[in-house]
Amino acid sequence: MAHGDITHIDIPVSDLGRGAEFYSALFGWQISEPPGFEGYPMWRAPNGISGGGLAPRDDGFTQPRSYVEVDSIDDTVAAAVAAGGHVAREKSPITATSWWAVIADPDGNHIGLFEGIAEV
Template identity: 35%
Template structure:
């Protein structure tokens, strides 16, 4: 099923320090994921057979701390157009996540930042 929250990202000043916090408090597994200019950490929040989602931890690109939820869609370009037509704006245009798919960050009419993703293992 599409159009469900797929992934969260926690944007912080110090991802290593934040990762230690989430490991200590919640027992989450934090692992470095290569690629890109800035370090990115995959966050496993628990057993795959338990309801919930996993996410990522990264240095905030603009210095603002936040959590960004990404929604799985069939096509990023199609949904960017839908969001803009409904009064939203583009915060970060479509970009590839190599080997995973494509991602764009958008802002809804109330000012909430969110991501949309479509899977494509050929993304480069």
């Protein structure tokens, strides 16, 4: 993946098991919980390239969220804020070599950011 590519899509579900069964049956996605990511089933599409995760639905996360790979979350957040957006979730580590954050555009749409090397 390269800067600007959509790398991951999180889908909020109220029941992780039911969500995994639904999407696996509907689209043929392979869904599993990799070691270190228990409670966060990740899906891989049949093309072997696209994927994402199923995450617990809550009041702040009710719609699927796409994640875009960036060279620097810090620089991208600064540019988003300068352009009229805001930070919806601060930068947080995923692994020792990767991070994520969420920005909102001026209309309130949430876009996830990914920086680093995915280890799963």
